[in-house]
Amino acid sequence: MGRDILPQILRELGAEVVTAGRSETFVSIDTENITDEQLDRLEEFAVAAEASGRPLHAIVSTDGDSDRPLVTAVLPASEVHPGGRRVRFCPVTYSASWSPNTCARMLPRSQLAPMMRSSDAWASAGLPSRRPRSDRPYVISALDELRRAGKHTRIVGWEANGGFLTGSDIPLTAGTLIALPTRDSTLPILANLFAAAEQRIGLPTLWNRLPARFGRAGLLDNVPVAVSQAILAHLIPPGDVIEVEFDGTGRVFDRSRPGAAPRLLAEPATLDWQQRRATLMRFFTPALGFDDIVRINVLDGVRLYFRNGDVAHIRPSGNAPQLRIYANSDSQARADQIVELALREPDGILRQLERAFTQGPVTASR
Numbered sequence: 001m002g003r004d005i006l007p008q009i010l011r012e013l014g015a016e017v018v019t020a021g022r023s024e025t026f027v028s029i030d031t032e033n034i035t036d037e038q039l040d041r042l043e044e045f046a047v048a049a050e051a052s053g054r055p056l057h058a059i060v061s062t063d064g065d066s067d068r069p070l071v072t073a074v075l076p077a078s079e080v081h082p083g084g085r086r087v088r089f090c091p092v093t094y095s096a097s098w099s100p101n102t103c104a105r106m107l108p109r110s111q112l113a114p115m116m117r118s119s120d121a122w123a124s125a126g127l128p129s130r131r132p133r134s135d136r137p138y139v140i141s142a143l144d145e146l147r148r149a150g151k152h153t154r155i156v157g158w159e160a161n162g163g164f165l166t167g168s169d170i171p172l173t174a175g176t177l178i179a180l181p182t183r184d185s186t187l188p189i190l191a192n193l194f195a196a197a198e199q200r201i202g203l204p205t206l207w208n209r210l211p212a213r214f215g216r217a218g219l220l221d222n223v224p225v226a227v228s229q230a231i232l233a234h235l236i237p238p239g240d241v242i243e244v245e246f247d248g249t250g251r252v253f254d255r256s257r258p259g260a261a262p263r264l265l266a267e268p269a270t271l272d273w274q275q276r277r278a279t280l281m282r283f284f285t286p287a288l289g290f291d292d293i294v295r296i297n298v299l300d301g302v303r304l305y306f307r308n309g310d311v312a313h314i315r316p317s318g319n320a321p322q323l324r325i326y327a328n329s330d331s332q333a334r335a336d337q338i339v340e341l342a343l344r345e346p347d348g349i350l351r352q353l354e355r356a357f358t359q360g361p362v363t364a365s366r
Contacts, residue, residue, distance in 0.1 A: 002066030002185065009186065010060075015193070018054055020045045029063040031070050032217045032324070034089050039072070042087045046074045057196075058203055059087065060189050067183035068163055071192055073203035090207050091215060140181050143167030164188045214332040218339040220350055223323040227358050228316035231323075234357040235280060235314075236298045237272040241265070243297040244273050255295070280304060283349050283356075284312065288341050289334070312338055314350070323350055 007017045021041070029038070042059050049056045056074040063070065072087045080086055139157045146155045147167050155167035163183025170177040180187075196206045242256040244265070252270040253262035265273065277293050284290040284304065290312075295305035301315025311328035327338035342349040 002062040005066075006060065006062060006186065006189070009190075010193075013190070016054075018049055018056065020049075026064050029061065029068075029070060030219075031063050031068040031091075032326075033219055034070070039085060039087055039089060042072050043085060046086050050077075058193065060193075062185040067185050069185040069189045071189055071203070073207070075202075075204060079204075088204055088207075090203070139165060140167075143181050158188075159183065212330055213328060214330070214335045215326065215328050216332070216335040216339045217324065217326045218343045219317070219322045219324045220343060221320075221322055223316075223321055223354075225316060225321060227354060228323050230358045231314075231353045232302065232316070235276055235302050235353075237269070237276055239269065241269065241273075242299045243295065245295045246274075246277060246293065248292075248294075250274070283352050288349075289337070310334065310338065312342070314342075314353075325350065 003019075003022060007019055010017050045059055046056050055076075058074060059072045061070045062068060070089075072089045075086055075088060077086070139159060143155055143157050143165060144167070146152060153168060154170050156170075157165045157167060159165075163185065164187050165181050165183065166177060166179050166187075167181050169179050177187075192203060192206065196203050199206065240256075241254050243254075245253045245255050245262060247253065250270075252265045252273045254265055255262050273296070277296065280296075280302070281290075281293060284293070284306075291306040291308040291310065293304050294307050297303040297305075301313060303311065303313040305311055309330055311326075313326040315324055315326075316322065317324055325339055325342040327335045327342075329335040329338065340348075345351065
């Protein structure tokens with residue numbers, strides 16, 4: 001449905017739309033893991049449109065079942081370095097949730113519920129937030145909990161794969177946006193395009209005004225659930241502590257309750273967490289560019305925060321035999337590098353974890 005409805009919506013809102021790549025069979029697009037091959041295909045669309053006299057400003061799509069958005073900016077040839085790409089992909093919920101002229105019109109005085117593995121760029125806004133586990137039911141549950149608390153009139157959340165959720169009705173200039181607590185692929189697409197049009201700038205310029213925080217995701221396919229669970233079992237201590245912080249003097253603090261004062265852990269728990277941190281640093285080494293691990297969150301897999309601001313998050317897929325890696329950094333090059341280091345065959349970080357804590361490697365692909 002999305003392939004027909006999305007062009008209709010865009011046309012009725014005043015856009016000139018060119019359609020391409022139509023398929024009569026289901027096409028799976030993993031909006032958390034946009035590959036170079038997919039970007040090559042989008043670039044072919046852009047070059048073909050330009051050759052026909054209809055240069056594009058953006059290429060938009062949904063995933064196969066139309067609940068996740070994909071937005072790429074098309075750069076003018078004059079702005080592309082030799083050998084560079086004509087298209088630029090940006091995780092649209094990152095841009096939609098942050099830019100002051102996109103979905104962030106909803107954010108002043110809002111409560112946020114971005115899922116755990118999503119970009120952390122929003123954190124520098126200082127907005128109140130609660131980070132649920134990944135997967136939509138947990139995000140929806142967090143939105144419901146925030147709504148019942150009655151402290152905020154605007155409640156929004158988003159998922160790393162692109163879905164944007166509104167947990168409350170949101171008044172806008174031309175009417176009210178009714179709450180839709182499930183993945184919306186259209187709102188983030190429209191928010192980005194409207195923001196660029198209103199400011200009379202291109203999408204690349206719009207995105208360049210966002211905080212300098214970048215992300216990348218990747219995966220190993222055909223990894224049995226038992227293998228992923230065995231890895232996590234060796235990296236996560238028993239108990240109910242979700243997040244810890246290491247202060248550099250040997251002390252470990254429980255940071256599991258957002259907004260509450262950190263609690264110093266007792267000696268047995270401190271030693272256990274220090275051992276897990278030491279284990280992780282055997283794989284995330286200085287030789288690979290990793291700084292000291294200063295925080296660990298195990299709400300949804302294992303999320304590592306490094307002293308220099310890098311983030312690496314390992315988690316099994318919730319609905320497929322896949323082991324995924326998410327990276328955040330202050331540069332796109334470093335975020336890309338973290339994912340490449342994790343997925344590299346045959347000796348990447350994920351493969352090393354697999355060999356260390358299971359019987360050996362399994363067949364997998366990137």
